[in-house]
Each structure stands twice: as structure tokens, then as C-alpha cells.
Amino acid sequence: MTGAHGRTLVRVEGLTKAFGATTALGGVDLTIHAGEVVAVVGHNGSGKSTLVKLLAGFHSPDGGTVDTRTSGGSPTELRFIHQDLGLVGSLSTVENLALGTNTVRPWRRLRRSDERREARELVRRLGVDADVDAPIEMLSPAERTIVAIARALRGWDELPEVVLVLDEPTAALHGAEVDQLMDVVRRVAEHGAGVLFISHRLDEVLDVADTIVALRNGRVVGNLLRSEADYARLVELVAGHAVEELDRRDTGRGTEVLRVRGLSGGAIRLFDASVHAGEIVGLAGILGSGRDDVCAAVFGAAHRTSGAVAVHGREVAAGDIRDSIRQGVAFVPGDRHRHGAVMTMTAVENLVSVLIPGATSPWHRVRRRSELREAARWFDACGVLPAQPEMELTQFSGGNQQKIVLAKWLRTQPQLLLLEEPTQGVDVGARAAIHRLIVDAAERGAAVLVASSETKELAQLCDRVLVLADGVVVEELSGSELTENRILHASVPA
Amino acid sequence: MSVASTAHHEQTDSVWRDLRQLLSFRNISAIYIWVAMVILFSVLAPETFPTLDTVRIVLTDQAVTAVLAIGLVIPLAAGAFDLSIGSQLGLGAILVAWLLRTQGLGLVPAIIGTLAIGACVGLANGLLVTKAKISSFITTLGMSSVLLALISWVSQDSQILNLGSGFQQIANRQILSIPMSVYIMVVLAICVWYILDNTYLGRAVYATGGNAEAARLAGIGTDRVIIVSLISCSLLATVAGIVLSSSLATGDPTVGPPYMLPAFAAAFLGSTQFRNGRFNILGTIVAVYVLATGVKGLQLIGAPVWIPELFNGVALLIAVAVTRRRSSRKRARSAETTSLTADQAA
Numbered sequence: 001m002t003g004a005h006g007r008t009l010v011r012v013e014g015l016t017k018a019f020g021a022t023t024a025l026g027g028v029d030l031t032i033h034a035g036e037v038v039a040v041v042g043h044n045g046s047g048k049s050t051l052v053k054l055l056a057g058f059h060s061p062d063g064g065t066v067d068t069r070t071s072g073g074s075p076t077e078l079r080f081i082h083q084d085l086g087l088v089g090s091l092s093t094v095e096n097l098a099l100g101t102n103t104v105r106p107w108r109r110l111r112r113s114d115e116r117r118e119a120r121e122l123v124r125r126l127g128v129d130a131d132v133d134a135p136i137e138m139l140s141p142a143e144r145t146i147v148a149i150a151r152a153l154r155g156w157d158e159l160p161e162v163v164l165v166l167d168e169p170t171a172a173l174h175g176a177e178v179d180q181l182m183d184v185v186r187r188v189a190e191h192g193a194g195v196l197f198i199s200h201r202l203d204e205v206l207d208v209a210d211t212i213v214a215l216r217n218g219r220v221v222g223n224l225l226r227s228e229a230d231y232a233r234l235v236e237l238v239a240g241h242a243v244e245e246l247d248r249r250d251t252g253r254g255t256e257v258l259r260v261r262g263l264s265g266g267a268i269r270l271f272d273a274s275v276h277a278g279e280i281v282g283l284a285g286i287l288g289s290g291r292d293d294v295c296a297a298v299f300g301a302a303h304r305t306s307g308a309v310a311v312h313g314r315e316v317a318a319g320d321i322r323d324s325i326r327q328g329v330a331f332v333p334g335d336r337h338r339h340g341a342v343m344t345m346t347a348v349e350n351l352v353s354v355l356i357p358g359a360t361s362p363w364h365r366v367r368r369r370s371e372l373r374e375a376a377r378w379f380d381a382c383g384v385l386p387a388q389p390e391m392e393l394t395q396f397s398g399g400n401q402q403k404i405v406l407a408k409w410l411r412t413q414p415q416l417l418l419l420e421e422p423t424q425g426v427d428v429g430a431r432a433a434i435h436r437l438i439v440d441a442a443e444r445g446a447a448v449l450v451a452s453s454e455t456k457e458l459a460q461l462c463d464r465v466l467v468l469a470d471g472v473v474v475e476e477l478s479g480s481e482l483t484e485n486r487i488l489h490a491s492v493p494a
Numbered sequence: 495m496s497v498a499s500t501a502h503h504e505q506t507d508s509v510w511r512d513l514r515q516l517l518s519f520r521n522i523s524a525i526y527i528w529v530a531m532v533i534l535f536s537v538l539a540p541e542t543f544p545t546l547d548t549v550r551i552v553l554t555d556q557a558v559t560a561v562l563a564i565g566l567v568i569p570l571a572a573g574a575f576d577l578s579i580g581s582q583l584g585l586g587a588i589l590v591a592w593l594l595r596t597q598g599l600g601l602v603p604a605i606i607g608t609l610a611i612g613a614c615v616g617l618a619n620g621l622l623v624t625k626a627k628i629s630s631f632i633t634t635l636g637m638s639s640v641l642l643a644l645i646s647w648v649s650q651d652s653q654i655l656n657l658g659s660g661f662q663q664i665a666n667r668q669i670l671s672i673p674m675s676v677y678i679m680v681v682l683a684i685c686v687w688y689i690l691d692n693t694y695l696g697r698a699v700y701a702t703g704g705n706a707e708a709a710r711l712a713g714i715g716t717d718r719v720i721i722v723s724l725i726s727c728s729l730l731a732t733v734a735g736i737v738l739s740s741s742l743a744t745g746d747p748t749v750g751p752p753y754m755l756p757a758f759a760a761a762f763l764g765s766t767q768f769r770n771g772r773f774n775i776l777g778t779i780v781a782v783y784v785l786a787t788g789v790k791g792l793q794l795i796g797a798p799v800w801i802p803e804l805f806n807g808v809a810l811l812i813a814v815a816v817t818r819r820r821s822s823r824k825r826a827r828s829a830e831t832t833s834l835t836a837d838q839a840a
């Protein structure tokens with residue numbers, strides 16, 4: 001749909017927003033037309049989520065206007081998927097989907113079976129077979145994303161003047177699920193709705209967008225049509241310079257660090273693996289394949305039904321997290337909000353929150369100066385902005401929070417590094433830096449197990465990738481076989 | 495302009511910003527309110543309010559509330575409620591008198607015995623919350639009722655008098671014409687402040703309160719943190735009870751429960767001060783005395799007797815409303831906060 005756009009649905013002019021000394025947005029202009037997919041790209045903290053929150057009326061702007069009326073004068077309805085999804089954790093999928101649907105007669109008796117059928121239908125249309133009665137907080141991040149999308153899409157085809165705003169909807173999704181979502185986005189646009197799409201996965205952006213807006217430090221630095229853009233150009237716009245992607249050579253492996261035998265639990269039916277020092281092993285698979293359960297089970301954070309895990313030949317008991325940490329195991333969970341960090345504490349407090357049992361006594365006096373010095377080093381290494389370690393974690397942008405959670409565990413100099421979606425929400429520039437840090441850890445002798453929904457990341461980073469389907473390893477790829485395509489191919493069951 | 499002087503400029507700028515932030519109304523509103531009240535009551539009751547005696551009375555009267563509130567801050571910081579602090583104070587007050595008079599124990603064994611039983615109550619609370627997984631709200635509500643029954647049983651619902659002058663000295667002995675109870679409170683405040691604010695243990699407490707699951711995955715023994723914080727709270731409530739009995743020279747079975755509300759009001763009001771919404775000791779102590787100043791002033795200008803209750807209740811509601819509003823605004827402002835954490839509150 002290049003060039004000839006439909007009517008204007010949303011017009012943003014000169015939008016400005018500052019948080020204290022940080023200018024999150026500095027005069028942003030943006031227009032969304034009917035039938036148009038506008039992608040917003042930019043580095044972490046460039047103001048993308050702030051733009052979304054201003055559109056949603058979460059924040060009030062310091063300056064500028066948001067006009068949510070069509071050129072014809074009728075109001076445009078905006079539907080959001082926030083980076084934090086905005087679902088009610090204790091309610092089930094059915095209940096979440098039904099929230100706010102029946103505002104006309106709120107006292108009417110609930111028609112449970114109808115609601116359930118509709119919910120299952122909606123979710124299944126997006127290619128997921130989740131338990132629609134389980135509380136949302138029990139679902140994986142990817143499943144929650146699907147529910148949020150389903151909710152935002154509910155009934156859209158009856159409303160022509162709708163704009164769908166998606167803030168990093170794909171951060172937790174796997175290739176096949178991303179494709180589903182992209183299909184939906186395209187269909188929505190074809191139907192005459194507008195879409196505002198935010199993602200750090202630039203391939204997706206190129207795949208789906210009609211117009212691409214690049215932000216840097218709250219300012220628009222590029223506004224291109226799809227035809228004018230290519231990958232390298234986008235990388236430059238986001239990172240400010242060309243980014244050298246990781247080129248990994250086999251460095252040879254050392255002694256065996258992790259040995260897993262007959263592990264089962266969660267979605268895993270049977271998992272065996274052995275990871276050596278200096279080796280980076282990837283875990284691929286679609287939603288529900290068990291990919292998201294391996295790291296937690298190895299760490300001892302999730303229940304194991306059977307199986308044994310040994311680190312350096314020593315058994316790691318399930319449920320004894322302090323013991324795992326003592327043995328040099330680090331675990332970066334995929335669900336940052338729930339498991340990864342204490343959002344109400346400051347960045348530096350989160351950074352130093354892992355105490356190696358035995359090494360630091362809890363009665364030890366906190367040394368603020370040296371903590372801040374250490375925080376400054378890690379902020380620099382991972383590219384966290386703004387460099388204010390004493391700011392509360394909630395006040396950092398999503399990608400920057402993720403960097404802090406990673407730094408928190410890299411700081412412990414682990415022997416075994418368990419990573420779930422390590423670069424979710426992280427911009428291309430910082431992503432390369434984080435990959436570098438992971439490789440450094442491996443070269444220092446750590447064994448690394450990384451579960452990722454991003455096949456590209458796995459192909460770049462790993463020496464070996466285990467592809468899971470239905471709770472078992474169905475394929476092991478390494479060397480020249482280790483390509484994005486092979487991973488994708490193997491993870492989708494025939 | 496040279497690079498060095500720009501840097502210098504930036505530094506003074508940021509010092510200035512820090513200072514403004516420190517003195518901003520949002521950060522230390524209680525201090526401003528306190529100053530305003532002192533001025534107001536000094537004008538309205540110039541004879542009685544701005545006197546050294548009033549200062550001494552307020553200081554002494556509130557030592558017990560302050561000790562209780564200090565204790566309460568610990569479980570609140572760890573994300574657990576303790577609604578049984580009032581009854582625990584009552585239990586401490588009656589037990590020490592009972593052990594001294596009825597059982598005829600010596601001073602030191604009686605106090606140690608009382609503290610030990612207080613700690614057991616905290617342990618019971620802690621085990622019920624962490625092992626039986628009953629919410630702290632319900633656990634301590636139930637415990638509170640159990641303790642009231644216990645108090646009534648031990649005391650036969652009557653006061654225990656004649657506790658001996660040695661015991662009375664604990665709270666009433668004066669140094670520089672300030673009674674010991676105030677010194678006890680200050681020492682306890684400093685200890686708890688040090689632990690919460692300056693040790694990794696304190697960090698663990700706040701982390702547990704902020705997100706127990708994330709804290710557990712970072713290797714913090716969250717169950718142990720909750721148990722220990724409830725025990726500490728019980729110990730401090732018991733100390734408050736002992737100090738109260740000592741200063742009254744009587745074991746009174748009815749003294750406990752009325753202390754709970756002021757302690758909660760102070761802890762919540764205190765959390766809006768200094769530390770950006772975090773429960774903290776300094777803020778709590780300030781809040782105790784701000785509330786007490788208000789109550790005292792109202793009494794001195796001849797307000798009716800029900801005014802103190804009203805004042806404390808309204809203060810608690812306002813304090814909580816302010817905290818909630820601030821945190822919800824923070825939620826709105828933040829790049830991303832999960833709505834999932836919102837239902838951890840209970």
C-alpha cells in the first residue's frame with residue numbers, strides 16, 4: 001500500500017513529554033492512515049512506549065496534540081497491546097477477554113459457556129491451544145501475548161475506524177507464532193484499520209510495515225516508506241551506526257559442566273543434555289514445546305517430576321535455589337516482571353541483589369559507593385540509559401530493564417548460565433553488546449544454555465541448538481546445519 | 495566555556511536538583527505539616543502548647559507507640575501485615591506483670607520469659623503465613639483474637655498491681671529529665687534503621703516485599719525473611735508492652751488494642767516520607783510525632799475527647815490514599831509495570 005493511503009485516522013503533532021531531566025519525547029509528528037501499517041523503531045529508551053502511553057492517555061503530554069478523529073470527523077477507536085500487556089493476572093483468559101464487553105447491562109447473568117466458546121475460538125484463530133480457564137498469571141509470556149492480542153482484536157471487523165497499537169507484541173513469540181500475528185496484522189490493515197507496530201526485530205518491521213518512523217532520544221530521525229528502507233539502513237537509524245553482528249568461531253570446548261538425565265516436568269516429557277565449558281547451547285521450539293521450561297527446571301526453580309541434574313558432577317536438588325547459586329548457576333528468567341526483578345527497587349539494588357550464599361553475609365554493611373561504581377561499569381558494558389543507577393527500575397524503558405536483569409546475573413561470574421529470551425526487547429546495538437558479553441562468559445569457561453524464540457539469535461550465538469517439540473528433543477543442529485531455516489523447519493511438527 | 499567548567503556546572507546543577515528533591519513537599523510533607531501545626535497551636539494555645547512540658551509529655555507518651563510502629567515497619571517492608579501487634583503489646587504488658595506478681599519471678603527472668611513468649615507468637619504467625627500459606631492478613635487477625643482470649647485468661651480480666659519499684663524504674667528513670675522509655679525507643683529505632691537501610695539483610699526484606707518470587711530466584715530465603723520479620727515485630731511489640739506496664743506500674747488487660755491504629759497510621763504515613771513510598775524507620779518516627787503533636791494540640795485547645803481517634807483514623811486513610819495515588823501514578827508513568835503485581839497486595 002505505498003503512496004495512496006486512505007483517510008487519516010490518528011494525527012500526532014509536536015508531541016512532547018519529559019520525565020524529570022529525561023526528555024522521553026521531543027516534538028514527535030506522526031500520522032496513521034486507514035489501511036496503513038506504521039512501524040516505529042528506535043533504540044531502548046528512545047520514547048516508543050512513551051508515545052504509546054500518551055496515545056492511550058496514560059500520561060498527559062507536556063506539549064503537542066493527539067487528534068484521534070478521522071478526517072471525516074468521526075472518532076477513531078484505539079486498541080492497545082502495551083509492552084506490559086495490561087491483563088488481569090488473577091482472572092482467566094475467558095474472563096480477561098470478556099472484560100469490558102458488556103458495559104450496557106452489567107447486571108446481566110454471565111453466559112459462561114458462550115464466553116468460553118468465544119474465547120477458545122478467538123485464541124485458536126491465533127494458533128494457540130491454551131487453557132482458557134487457567135489464570136493469566138499461570139500462562140507463559142507468549143501465551144499471554146496471544147491473549148492480549150485476541151482481546152485487542154475482539155470485534156474489530158465490525159468497527160472500520162480502528163487503530164491497533166502494538167508495543168513489542170512479538171518479543172516473546174516464536175517464528176511460527178510471529179507469522180500468525182503478521183498475518184493478522186496484514187488482514188486488519190487490509191480491512192481498512194490502521195496499525196502502529198513497535199518492534200526491535202527489524203526483519204519483522206520490513207516484512208509488515210508500509211511506513212517506518214525512527215526515533216532517537218525522543219525525536220523523529222527518519223520517516224521512510226517501506227520501499228526506501230532496508231535492513232542496514234534501519235540498523236543505522238536505530239543504533240546510530242552500523243552494528244557488527246556476532247561472528248562466532250568454534251573455540252573448542254572444555255570439561256563437562258552440566259549434565260541432565262531423563263528430566264521431565266512442566267511441558268518437558270524427556271530431556272537429556274550435556275553442556276561443556278565454553279559451549280553455548282540453544283533451545284528452540286514453538287510455544288508449549290517445553291523450550292520455556294528447561295532452564296527453570298535445571299535451575300531448580302520449577303518442579304521436576306523426574307530426572308537428575310548435575311553441575312560439575314554434583315547433583316543439584318530441585319527447589320534449592322541457594323544451592324544452585326552456590327554452585328555457580330545463574331538464571332535469567334524470561335518473565336522479567338514476575339521472576340526477573342523487583343520493579344519497585346532501584347537499578348543498583350537489583351543489580352547487586354544476588355548474594356552468593358556463604359560469600360557475603362547478610363549482616364554485611366552495604367557499601368554504596370562501590371556498588372555505584374560497579375553499577376556504572378555494568379551500565380556502560382550493557383549500554384543502559386539513562387545512566388542513573390539509583391532510579392527505580394520501573395522508570396527504565398523495557399529494554400533497559402532487561403539489560404539490568406542480565407547484568408545482575410552476569411555479575412556473579414557464573415559457571416553455568418541459563419538464559420531465557422536474553423535479548424527480549426533489546427535494540428540491535430545493545431543486542432550485539434549483550435551477545436558479546438555472553439560469548440565472553442563462555443570464553444571464560446562458563447557453559448551456557450539459552451532458550452530463545454528468536455531463531456536468528458540462536459543461529460548467530462550458539463554452537464549447538466536442541467530443537468524441542470512436544471516436550472522432547474527432536475533435532476540437534478550444529479556446524480553448517482545450524483541455520484535459521486533448519487531451526488524453524490525442525491521446530492514445527494509436521 | 496571550557497570542558498572542566500561545564501562539568502563543574504553540571505555537578506552544581508545536580509547537587510541543586512538533589513537538594514530541591516530532598517526538600518520538596520512530596521518528599522517531606524510531614525515535616526512541613528508538623529511545622530504548620532506547631533505554629534498554629536502555638537497561636538491558638540500560647541499558654542499551654544509551646545512549652546517544654548508539652549514537648550516532654552508528647553515525647554514520653556509516644557515512646558510506646560513508636561516502638562510498636564518500628565516493629566510494624568519490618569513485616570510491612572517484607573510484604574506481610576501484622577494486625578496482631580495491638581494484642582501482642584497487651585500480652586507483653588500483662589504477661590510481665592503476671593510473671594512478676596502472680597508467679598513471683600525475678601525481674602530479669604520475668605522479662606526474658608515475656609520476650610520468649612512474644613517471640614513464639616511471632617514464630618507462630620510466621621509459620622502460618624509461610625508454611626500453611628494463610629495470608630498474613632487473616633493469620634494475624636485470627637492470632638489477635640486468640641491473644642485477647644489469652645490475656646483475659648491470664649489476668650482474670652483484672653489489673654495486676656504492685657509490680658515493684660525496680661520494674662517501674664525501667665521506663666520511668668530519668669536521664670536529663672527524659673525517661674528511659676524514650677531512650678529505649680531511640681536505641682531500637684537506630685538498630686532497626688541500621689539493619690533495614692544498611693545491610694544486605696535489609697535489602698532482602700525489601701526485595702521480599704517488592705516481589706517475593708523474584709527475590710526467591712535471586713537466592714533470598716523469602717520464607718525465612720518473612721518469619722524473621724514477624725518475630726522481630728512481635729519482639730518489639732512485647733518490648734512496647736513491657737515498657738507500658740512499667741510506666742503505668744500496672745498490668746492492665748485492656749491496654750493493647752488501642753495502640754494498633756496509631757502504629758499503622760504512623761507506618762503508612764511514614765512510608766510517604768523520605769524514601770519514595772518505601773516503609774522506613776525515620777519516616778515512621780517522624781509520623782508518630784507529627785500525629786501526636788496534632789492530637790496534643792487539639793486536646794490543648796479544648797477539642798472533645800473523640801477527636802484523637804478521628805484524627806488518627808483520618809490520617810491513616812489520607813496516608814494510604816497518598817501512597818496508592820503515588821504508586822498508581824508511578825504505574826501510569828512507568829515504561830512498564832505489570833498489572834500482575836497489583837493483586838499481591840493482599
Ligand SMILES: Nc1ncnc2c1ncn2[C@@H]1O[C@H](COP(=O)(O)OP(=O)(O)OP(=O)(O)O)[C@@H](O)[C@H]1O
Binds near residue numbers: 022024050829
Ligand atoms: N515513569 C518514568 N519516570 C522516569 N523516566 C521514565 C519513566 N517512563 C519512561 N521514562 C524514561 O523515558 C525514556 C523513554 O522510555 P520509553 O519506555 O518510551 O522507551 P522505549 O523506546 O519504549 O524503549 P524500549 O525499547 O526499551 O522499550 C527512557 O529514558 C525512560 O527511562
Ligand SMILES: [Mg+2]
Binds near residue numbers: 049050397398829
Ligand atoms: Mg518500550
